[in-house]
Amino acid sequence: MSVLDGDSPPRVVFRDRCSVDLVQHVGGDLEIVRAARVSVGKAGDESPAAVAGLVRYLMKHRHGSPFEHGSLTVRVECPIFVAREWMRHRVGWSYNEVSGRYSQLRPVFWLPPEGRPTVEPPAFKPARPILLDDPVHHGATAAVLRHAYAAAWGAYRALLDAGAAREVARAVLPVGVFTSFVATANPRSLMHFLSLRTRHPAAAAAGYPMAEIAQAADDLERIAAGFWPETFRAFTENGRVAP
Amino acid sequence: MSVLDGDSPPRVVFRDRCSVDLVQHVGGDLEIVRAARVSVGKAGDESPAAVAGLVRYLMKHRHGSPFEHGSLTVRVECPIFVAREWMRHRVGWSYNEVSGRYSQLRPVFWLPPEGRPTVEPPAFKPARPILLDDPVHHGATAAVLRHAYAAAWGAYRALLDAGAAREVARAVLPVGVFTSFVATANPRSLMHFLSLRTRHPAAAAAGYPMAEIAQAADDLERIAAGFWPETFRAFTENGRVAP
Amino acid sequence: MSVLDGDSPPRVVFRDRCSVDLVQHVGGDLEIVRAARVSVGKAGDESPAAVAGLVRYLMKHRHGSPFEHGSLTVRVECPIFVAREWMRHRVGWSYNEVSGRYSQLRPVFWLPPEGRPTVEPPAFKPARPILLDDPVHHGATAAVLRHAYAAAWGAYRALLDAGAAREVARAVLPVGVFTSFVATANPRSLMHFLSLRTRHPAAAAAGYPMAEIAQAADDLERIAAGFWPETFRAFTENGRVAP
Amino acid sequence: MSVLDGDSPPRVVFRDRCSVDLVQHVGGDLEIVRAARVSVGKAGDESPAAVAGLVRYLMKHRHGSPFEHGSLTVRVECPIFVAREWMRHRVGWSYNEVSGRYSQLRPVFWLPPEGRPTVEPPAFKPARPILLDDPVHHGATAAVLRHAYAAAWGAYRALLDAGAAREVARAVLPVGVFTSFVATANPRSLMHFLSLRTRHPAAAAAGYPMAEIAQAADDLERIAAGFWPETFRAFTENGRVAP
Numbered sequence: 001m002s003v004l005d006g007d008s009p010p011r012v013v014f015r016d017r018c019s020v021d022l023v024q025h026v027g028g029d030l031e032i033v034r035a036a037r038v039s040v041g042k043a044g045d046e047s048p049a050a051v052a053g054l055v056r057y058l059m060k061h062r063h064g065s066p067f068e069h070g071s072l073t074v075r076v077e078c079p080i081f082v083a084r085e086w087m088r089h090r091v092g093w094s095y096n097e098v099s100g101r102y103s104q105l106r107p108v109f110w111l112p113p114e115g116r117p118t119v120e121p122p123a124f125k126p127a128r129p130i131l132l133d134d135p136v137h138h139g140a141t142a143a144v145l146r147h148a149y150a151a152a153w154g155a156y157r158a159l160l161d162a163g164a165a166r167e168v169a170r171a172v173l174p175v176g177v178f179t180s181f182v183a184t185a186n187p188r189s190l191m192h193f194l195s196l197r198t199r200h201p202a203a204a205a206a207g208y209p210m211a212e213i214a215q216a217a218d219d220l221e222r223i224a225a226g227f228w229p230e231t232f233r234a235f236t237e238n239g240r241v242a243p
Numbered sequence: 244m245s246v247l248d249g250d251s252p253p254r255v256v257f258r259d260r261c262s263v264d265l266v267q268h269v270g271g272d273l274e275i276v277r278a279a280r281v282s283v284g285k286a287g288d289e290s291p292a293a294v295a296g297l298v299r300y301l302m303k304h305r306h307g308s309p310f311e312h313g314s315l316t317v318r319v320e321c322p323i324f325v326a327r328e329w330m331r332h333r334v335g336w337s338y339n340e341v342s343g344r345y346s347q348l349r350p351v352f353w354l355p356p357e358g359r360p361t362v363e364p365p366a367f368k369p370a371r372p373i374l375l376d377d378p379v380h381h382g383a384t385a386a387v388l389r390h391a392y393a394a395a396w397g398a399y400r401a402l403l404d405a406g407a408a409r410e411v412a413r414a415v416l417p418v419g420v421f422t423s424f425v426a427t428a429n430p431r432s433l434m435h436f437l438s439l440r441t442r443h444p445a446a447a448a449a450g451y452p453m454a455e456i457a458q459a460a461d462d463l464e465r466i467a468a469g470f471w472p473e474t475f476r477a478f479t480e481n482g483r484v485a486p
Numbered sequence: 487m488s489v490l491d492g493d494s495p496p497r498v499v500f501r502d503r504c505s506v507d508l509v510q511h512v513g514g515d516l517e518i519v520r521a522a523r524v525s526v527g528k529a530g531d532e533s534p535a536a537v538a539g540l541v542r543y544l545m546k547h548r549h550g551s552p553f554e555h556g557s558l559t560v561r562v563e564c565p566i567f568v569a570r571e572w573m574r575h576r577v578g579w580s581y582n583e584v585s586g587r588y589s590q591l592r593p594v595f596w597l598p599p600e601g602r603p604t605v606e607p608p609a610f611k612p613a614r615p616i617l618l619d620d621p622v623h624h625g626a627t628a629a630v631l632r633h634a635y636a637a638a639w640g641a642y643r644a645l646l647d648a649g650a651a652r653e654v655a656r657a658v659l660p661v662g663v664f665t666s667f668v669a670t671a672n673p674r675s676l677m678h679f680l681s682l683r684t685r686h687p688a689a690a691a692a693g694y695p696m697a698e699i700a701q702a703a704d705d706l707e708r709i710a711a712g713f714w715p716e717t718f719r720a721f722t723e724n725g726r727v728a729p
Numbered sequence: 730m731s732v733l734d735g736d737s738p739p740r741v742v743f744r745d746r747c748s749v750d751l752v753q754h755v756g757g758d759l760e761i762v763r764a765a766r767v768s769v770g771k772a773g774d775e776s777p778a779a780v781a782g783l784v785r786y787l788m789k790h791r792h793g794s795p796f797e798h799g800s801l802t803v804r805v806e807c808p809i810f811v812a813r814e815w816m817r818h819r820v821g822w823s824y825n826e827v828s829g830r831y832s833q834l835r836p837v838f839w840l841p842p843e844g845r846p847t848v849e850p851p852a853f854k855p856a857r858p859i860l861l862d863d864p865v866h867h868g869a870t871a872a873v874l875r876h877a878y879a880a881a882w883g884a885y886r887a888l889l890d891a892g893a894a895r896e897v898a899r900a901v902l903p904v905g906v907f908t909s910f911v912a913t914a915n916p917r918s919l920m921h922f923l924s925l926r927t928r929h930p931a932a933a934a935a936g937y938p939m940a941e942i943a944q945a946a947d948d949l950e951r952i953a954a955g956f957w958p959e960t961f962r963a964f965t966e967n968g969r970v971a972p
Contacts, residue, residue: 040585069510080327095551100418105527162384172391175414184554269800346771427800429823660881
C-alpha cells in the first residue's frame with residue numbers, strides 16, 4: 001500500500017522496505033565529459049571508450065564539478081527515521097515532503113524484515129553499531145512494535161476525531177511511521193550520499209549506515225547507475241569516495 | 244529537566260517550551276559594515292550612526308553577502324517535529340543532533356502550553372493553518388498526549404530491556420519527544436530562517452509557522468539581535484525579508 | 487566567432503554581446519506543482535489553469551522549495567568581468583569554465599555596443615552606478631579598448647612563443663577577454679540570479695546590474711521561460727523576487 | 730604596498746606574494762569535540778589528549794559535520810587569477826570583494842618570484858601542469874609582464890581621465906592585477922579548500938594547484954592551524970582529505 005493512496009482512514013499496515021521511484025532525470029556520462037572538456041577549451045572523442053576513460057580519470061583525480069551537470073528526481077517512501085537521516089544531506093539536494101500539519105498521515109509503519117539484525121550485543125559501541133540477528137528476538141520485537149504502532153495510531157485518530165489540529169495530533173505518531181518526499185540531486189551529490197549511506201565491499205572507508213537507509217540508497221543507486229553507468233562504475237572502482 | 248541530564252532512565256516528564264542557548268559567537272554590525280566597504284576599496288566612518296545607516300542601506304537594497312561574515316552557534320532542545328522543520332534550512336546552516344542510534348533518548352515530551360490553540364476549525368485550510376483555542380479541548384488533548392507518550396515510552400523501555408538495538412526500539416518514539424542539537428548559522432541565514440519561522444506584525448509576507456518553532460525562533464532572534472542590533476532592527480524595518 | 491572554434495591562433499576579433507545557449511533541461515511548471523502537492527499528500531487538478539494558479543500561489547507566498555525540482559544547463563560565452571559576477575552565485579549553481587592554465591585562450595574581446603552608456607557623470611555614486619551615453623565618447627573609448635586589447639594579445643602571444651607557461655602568460659590578458667563556461671541551475675536559483683542581474687520595470691527593488699550581464703540574463707530568462715512559462719510569469723507578477 | 734592604501738593614483742608597483750590576514754575567528758578543537766558528542770547525548774573528557782583523540786577519530790572516519798561549528802574570516806590580497814580560483818569554492822564560503830565598477834583599482838600587479846617555474850616543457854599535459862624553472866626565461870618573462878602591465882595601466886588611466894566609467898575602463902586591466910576580498914569559512918570548508926589548493930607530501934591525492942594560490946593557501950592554513958591545531962594535524966595525518 002502506498003503511503004498516499006486513498007482518502008478514507010485505512011487500517012494499520014506494515015512495510016519492511018523503503019521505495020524509491022523515478023520522477024524525472026536529465027544528463028548522462030557524455031554530458032559530464034563535455035562539461036569537463038570545457039576546461040581545455042575544445043571538444044574531444046565521444047566514443048564510449050573515450051567517455052569511460054575520461055570519467056574514470058575525473059573520478060580518480062577528484063575533479064568533482066563536472067559531475068554536477070545533470071539532475072535526478074525521485075519519489076521516496078520511508079519511515080521518518082530514514083527521512084531524517086536523508087535530509088541531513090544539504091548540498092546539491094532539494095526536498096519536498098508530506099506535511100503532518102497540512103495533511104492527515106496514513107497508518108503505514110515500519111517493521112524490520114526477516115533476517116534484519118535487531119539485537120544489541122553486550123560489546124555494542126555507538127561508533128560501530130553492529131547488531132546481531134536472532135529470529136526469536138526478532139519476532140518478539142515485531143510484536144511490540146506492532147502493538148505500539150497500533151496504540152499510537154489509535155491515539156492519533158482519537159485526537160483528530162475530537163477535533164484536534166493535525167499538527168497537534170501528529171505529536172503522538174512514532175518515527176517508525178512512513179512519510180513520503182520528492183528529492184532532487186545531481187550525480188556528485190548522489191555519490192556523496194551513497195558514500196555514506198551504503199554498505200559496499202569496495203568502500204575505502206567502512207561506514208555503518210542503518211539498514212533501512214542502506215536499502216533505499218541501493219535502490220537509488222540502481223536508478224542513477226542506469227543513467228550514468230560509467231560514473232557510478234568509476235565511483236565504485238575508486239573506493240566509493242565522492243569526487 | 245534537560246533532555247540530556249542524568250544517566251539513569253528517569254520517569255516521563257513534559258515540557259511546553261523549546262530552549263535555545265548560546266554556545267559561541269563572532270562578529271557584529273561593524274564587521275558587516277567593514278565587509279560591505281571592501282567593495283568600494285576603502286574604510287569609512289565607523290561611528291554608531293554611520294554603521295547603523297549603512298546596515299539599513301544594505302538591507303533595503305538587498306545586498307546580502309556582507310551579512311555572511313559572522314557566526315552564531317546555539318544549542319537547541321525541542322520536539323522532533325520542530326527539529327524536522329528547522330533542519331529543512333540548508334544554506335548557511337550546520338547541525339549536529341543527538342542520535343537515536345547511538346544513545347538512548349530521554350523521556351521528555353512536548354505538551355501544548357495553556358492558551359496554545361489546538362482545535363482545527365471547520366473551515367481549516369492547509370495553506371492557512373489557523374487554529375482555535377478551547378480550554379476544555381486543550382485539557383482533553385493534553386490528557387491523550389500524556390497517555391500516548393507514556394505508552395510509547397513504556398514500549399521503548401521494554402524493547403531496550405529485552406535487548407533490542409537502540410535504532411530499532413526508537414521506532415516507537417513519537418515525534419513529540421524532545422531532541423537536542425547544536426546549530427551554527429551566519430546573520431544572513433539566521434534572517435532567512437526568522438523570516439519564515441516567526442510571526443511578526445512587521446512581516447511583509449504573513450507566514451504561518453507552527454507555534455513551537457515560532458517560540459524557538461523568537462528566542463533565537465533575541466540572542467542574535469544582542470550581537471547584531473542594527474542588523475536585526477533593519478531586518479524588521481524592511482518587512483523582515485532576508486537580504 | 488565562437489570563443490572556442492578553431493585550432494590556430496586567429497587574429498583579434500571583437501564582440502559586443504554575450505551568448506547563452508541551451509545544453510540540456512528537465513522539468514516544467516507541472517513538475518513544480520506536483521512537488522508542491524507532496525506536502526498535502528495527494529495529487530490534484532493538472533489542468534493548465536490549475537497549474538498556473540498554484541504556481542502563482544506558491545510564488546506569492548514565497549514557498550520556494552518546489553521550484554528546485556528541475557534543471558537547466560546552458561553554455562555561456564562572455565567577458566571575464568561578466569563571468570566573475572555570474573559565479574558569485576553559489577547556491578543551486580554549478581560551473582565548469584575554460585581554464586587559462588590548461589588551454590590557450592582565444593583573442594575575442596568585448597567592446598561596448600552602440601548606445602551603451604560609457605560616461606561617468608559628475609554626480610556618479612557607486613551605489614547607483616548610472617552612466618550616460620555619448621556617441622563621440624563611445625567611439626574614442628572603443629578605440630582605446632581595441633588598442634589595449636591588441637597590445638595585451640601581442641604580449642600574450644609573445645610570452646607563449648617564448649615558451650612561457652599558459653598560466654603565466656595569461657596574467658597579461660584583460661578582464662575584457664571572452665571566456666566560456668557551462669552553468670547548471672534550478673528554477674529557484676535562476677530566479678534569484680535574475681532578480682539581481684536584470685533590469686525590469688516590474689522589479690520591486692531596483693537594481694543596477696551591469697549592462698553586459700543584464701543582456702546575458704535576459705537571454706537566459708527567455709530560455710528558462712520557455713520551459714517554465716507560468717513560473718517566470720508569476721515571478722514577474724510578484725515583483726521579480728525569488729521565492 | 731597594500732592594494733587599497735592611499736587616495737591618489739600611484740605609480741605601478743609589483744608584488745610576488747598574496748597576503749592573507751586574520752579578521753576574526755571563533756571556535757577551536759574543543760568546540761568541535763563538543764558538537765560531535767551531541768550525537769551520543771552526553772559530555773565527555775575534555776583533556777587535551779581526549780580532545781586530540783576524538784578529533785583524529787572524527788577525521789579518520791569522515792564525520793564531517795562537527796567541523797562546521799566554527800568560523801574564520803580573513804582578508805586576502807591576490808591577483809584576479811587567484812581570486813577566480815578561490816571563489817569557485819562555494820559551499821561554506823562567503824565573500825566580499827573590491828568592485829571594479831564601484832571603485833578605481835590600484836596599480837598593483839603580480840610578478841613571478843625568483844625560482845617560480847615559468848617554462849612549459851615540451852611534454853606539457855594540461856592535466857599535469859608541471860613547469861620548469863629557468864632564470865633567463867624568468868627574467869625575460871618578468872620584463873614582458875612589467876611592460877604589458879604598464880601599458881594596460883596607462884590605458885586604464887587614460888580611459889578614466891577621458892571620463893569613461895570605471896566598469897568600462899577596467900575591461901583593459903589584466904587578470905594579473907591585484908584584488909582584495911574578505912572570505913569567511915568554517916574548518917570543514919577550509920579543509921576542502923586546502924585539500925585542493927596546497928601541495929603537500931602527505932596528500933593522498935596529488936594535485937597541481939597553481940603556485941600563487943598554493944602560497945596563499947599555506948598562509949591560510951597557518952592561521953587556521955593556530956586556532957584548530959588538532960584538527961589540522963589530523964587533516965594532514967589522514968592524507969589531507971576533507972572529512
